Amino acid sequence: MIKTLSLSAIALATLGFNSAAHADISDFDSPRIYTGIGYGQYSFEFEDSDNDTDFDDDAQMLKGYIGTQFNEYLSLELAYQNFDEVSDIDSKAEIDGVSLAARLGYPITESFSVYAKGGWLEWDADYTQDLPVGGVTASTDGGDAFYGAGIEYALTTNVQFRLEYERYKLDDDIDPDMDVASVSVQYMF
Numbered sequence: 001m002i003k004t005l006s007l008s009a010i011a012l013a014t015l016g017f018n019s020a021a022h023a024d025i026s027d028f029d030s031p032r033i034y035t036g037i038g039y040g041q042y043s044f045e046f047e048d049s050d051n052d053t054d055f056d057d058d059a060q061m062l063k064g065y066i067g068t069q070f071n072e073y074l075s076l077e078l079a080y081q082n083f084d085e086v087s088d089i090d091s092k093a094e095i096d097g098v099s100l101a102a103r104l105g106y107p108i109t110e111s112f113s114v115y116a117k118g119g120w121l122e123w124d125a126d127y128t129q130d131l132p133v134g135g136v137t138a139s140t141d142g143g144d145a146f147y148g149a150g151i152e153y154a155l156t157t158n159v160q161f162r163l164e165y166e167r168y169k170l171d172d173d174i175d176p177d178m179d180v181a182s183v184s185v186q187y188m189f
Contacts, residue, residue, distance in 0.1 A: 031070045033189045034077075038063045038162070040182025044086040044093065055093075057086035061180060067103070069188070072113075075103040081121070083178070090130040095170075095178075097123035099146065111154045118147040121168060144171050148180075160186050 040063070045056040061084060067077030083095040101119025108114060124141040150164030161183065168178040 031068050033066070033068055034075075034160075034186050035066045035189075036064070036160075036162070036184045036186025038065070038164070038182045038184030040164075040180050042083055042178050042180040044083070044095075044176060044178050046176035055086075055088045055091055055176075057088060059084040059086045061182065063182065063184070065184075065186075072107055073105055075105065075115075077101055077103060077117075091127065093125055093127040095123055095125045097121045101146075101148075105152070113152045113154075114149070115152060116147070116149045117166075118145065120144070121146050123168075123170060125170075142171060144169065158188050160188065162186065 040061050041058060042061050043056070043058050047055075061081060063079050063081045065077050065079035067075050069075040077100075079099045079101070081097050081099065083097075085092055085094040087093075099119050099121040101117045103115050103117040105113045105115035120143060122141070122143045124139065126137070126139050128135050128137045146166055146168045148164055148166035150162050153161045155161060162185075164180075164182050164184065166180040166182070168180070170176045170178065
């Protein structure tokens with residue numbers, strides 16, 4: 001009950017603050033630089049039919065990004081993603097990566113916009129397989145395309161919030177899939 005009341009109070013305060021600030025982010029004289037941080041939850045799963053192995057776990061992730069918004073429709077951003085460790089009964093994996101993405105947005109109102117993004121992720125993974133006597137640890141890396149979509153809410157002209165979904169299909173022998181849902185706050189200079 002208290003949690004519901006707190007969320008309602010925050011939502012009302014945010015809406016009231018926004019109408020007072022009247023954030024219009026669609027007025028561009030020149031490209032604008034922005035930076036942001038995000039927190040999310042991701043699902044990591046793969047199935048290796050050759051070895052009769054499957055893996056499915058959820059964990060948290062953090063990301064930081066910097067980008068350039070050229071106009072109200074097109075942005076380019078560079079990001080670092082740190083995916084926390086996922087584990088199964090006898091396996092563990094940890095992934096991090098750097099991505100470059102193009103983002104195409106469409107403003108719905110002066111404060112809300114929707115967007116789609118796509119790009120390339122260069123990733124590095126460390127994984128451990130526990131055995132009855134010890135374990136085997138290995139590392140692998142690669143680069144793969146990803147895509148996503150989201151909504152952005154401009155609290156002020158400089159501060160925005162994002163709710164985003166991204167899909168990564170890492171090209172490896174086991175074809176792991178990663179689905180990420182995240183929330184971010186960004187500052188536009």
